[in-house]
Amino acid sequence: MQLLPIDASNQGKLDQVMQQMADHKGCGTTGGSGKSSCGSGAGPNDMAPEIWEKVKNHPCYSEEAHHHYARMHVAVAPACNIQCNYCNRKYDCANESRPGVVSEKLTPEQASKKVLAVASAIPQMTVLGIAGPGDPLANPEKTFKTFELIYKTAPDIKLCLSTNGLMLPDHVDTIAKFKVDHVTITINMVDPEIGQYIYPWIFYNHKRYTGVEAARILHERQMLGLEMLTERGILCKVNSVMIPGVNDKHLVEVNRAVKSRGAFLHNIMPLISAPEHGTVFGMTGQRGPTAQELKALQDSCEGEMNMMRHCRQCRADAVGLLGEDRSAEFTTEKIMGMEVQYDSDARKAYQSKVEVERQAKVEAKQEELRGLAGESSDIHLLIAVATKGSGLVNEHFGHAKEFQIYELSTAGAKFVGHRRVDLYCQGGYGEEDSLATIIRAINDCHAVFVAKIGGCPKADLTQAGIEPVEEFAGQFIEKSAITWFKAYLEKVKTGALTHQPRGDAQIRQGAFLAAA
């Protein structure tokens, strides 16, 4: 991972950052044979200024921003025009949402009112996405009506859209017209022979196509749509669902194909399938990847282009920071009763406060990293962190619905993913207590950083070989992680501790039942 240059001792000065941004020649999406330089953890120094402007407060496009800025989805698009084997249309689209989730459907008018209400209540909400519950472009009228309403009343909100790509080429101009500057396309294959095992049919030009032919049409439309978007300077993220034995090895080719067509970010997500979802893959017992398999594939693609590792596969009506969901506070009933005053100045003021916070975090990390310079060791390991946001170790172990995973090495601390640990009652773990399932979810980690932890789980974690770390409560994650890692290396050096590699971890498969 590329870190901000250590020698820039006065990082905090914004004008200097601006200068560095202007000096920078651009990121990997401009092609060339070299490794792309802007991972999803990239900062202003790693990409062209016009791209940084677009991604800097987008929680999905910038890993760093996702600690500070929030997004919301509105579920205005129920219909879909293809069938995926990992999706059961009783629920939301499984491309973007986790399977087994049902969103509250809204009309465009209700949706735009909801957006304004949320934007006023959560000033760091900067992004509105339409991701379903079906395919937004299979519902073009509802989708674009919503964009139009929001574009008129709240032009500072970034609009984004997720699609399976089938109808994308037809709508690229409308997408550009409403200044939608981020589009996500779910691309699981570039070979129709493989595609036929993922997509049983598509509905296109008033006809249902099946088999290889369906996959070929979908593939051609996806590639065309992607090219048309990048031609117009619209940022494109590609989502791929990793299906072991079907497209796992093939995704390296997908990665190459989308990179060469100018995609900005590639997000490889694990297949989530359980029999009770009623999906084809759930029924056939198709398994999802383990945490190690997923990370290995992401790592192998990272040399090629930017990888996103913080995607939460959110619901189509999610509200809040990634990993958090405040949608229950904004039900249609509550929204329609609200008096909404859209105050863009107040939002701006709040967001500049967020910027200061964010800068402080980057500085803290730089400072600690300087201490790590000169250390050399082959050891790299993972830690899990309980956080509520702002890049701080600030969540109680028992309250954590997910853990963020960082990889530590002498190169620093790198965000590599997250693990959900919420209430997956039907997760196939039977009567086992939740602590055992949490341990399984973070079993590849050497330590877990928490704000607080009870005596019981503490003992169990220690026994499982995962060190519970409380001493960094309320502090910046990366800085704390590096401090801890330095001490760890020291202990290994003095022989107080032997470094042991850890095993694999499980990615939760069960239906999502918790309210959030």
Added chain:
Amino acid sequence: MPLKIIDTQCTGCQACEQECPNVAISSKNGVCIINPKKCTECLGHYDTQQCVAVCPVENTIVFDDSLPRYQLRA
């Protein structure tokens, strides 16, 4: 005979509603219904019934045997 939607299976996604060339489909209480007076089985428009082709739940939109075929009606 026009088509009908088996409401217990319908997800309410409205995909059929958007595709019907005769505006025969509407949404009520979270599911879609076909107005048999307007449904022509897509005759004169398409070779296949659009609603059937787009519906994600197999065997949810079916012929309504209790009513006569469209072209036989006066």
